[in-house]
Amino acid sequence: MHELALCQELIAEVTRIAAAHDAVGASRILVMLGPLSGVEAPLLKRAFLVARVGTVAEEATLEIEQQPLSVRCTVCGAKSEVTPTNLLCRTCGAWQVEILEGDALLLKSVELFLDTAAEDHPVEQKAAAETTSAQLGNG
Numbered sequence: 555m556h557e558l559a560l561c562q563e564l565i566a567e568v569t570r571i572a573a574a575h576d577a578v579g580a581s582r583i584l585v586m587l588g589p590l591s592g593v594e595a596p597l598l599k600r601a602f603l604v605a606r607v608g609t610v611a612e613e614a615t616l617e618i619e620q621q622p623l624s625v626r627c628t629v630c631g632a633k634s635e636v637t638p639t640n641l642l643c644r645t646c647g648a649w650q651v652e653i654l655e656g657d658a659l660l661l662k663s664v665e666l667f668l669d670t671a672a673e674d675h676p677v678e679q680k681a682a683a684e685t686t687s688a689q690l691g692n693g
């Protein structure tokens with residue numbers, strides 16, 4: 555199951571972040587899901603409930619935000635926001651475009667429980683950890 559493997563990658567990353575901040579657990583995990591990632595949000599949520607058992611994310615909620623799909627035209631160089639069914643340059647109409655974002659699952663932020671603090675301690679993960687289906691296909 556593709557989504558389960560992705561969730562395990564995601565939780566492995568959250569585990570690394572939690573360890574780096576001396577956290578005992580994660581309370582909220584926010585991911586950005588690209589429309590061309592090939593991942594179904596409902597399946598991802600369901601897989602997360604399985605994958606989180608026995609990990610630092612056991613009590614965490616998974617929130618999924620839709621990532622915009624944007625491309626750069628290799629003909630005129632313009633950047634456009636497009637839809638999965640219309641991958642054309644908005645400036646010149648060319649189909650020769652490369653995808654800038656929208657084809658991956660990205661870890662956006664993690665909120666952690668710290669050992670010493672009773673309240674949630676939000677930790678913004680600025681450098682998003684990218685987990686693409688291509689990378690997972692190798693393993």
Ligand SMILES: [Zn+2]
Nearest residue numbers: 627630643646
């Ligand atoms: Zn163009």
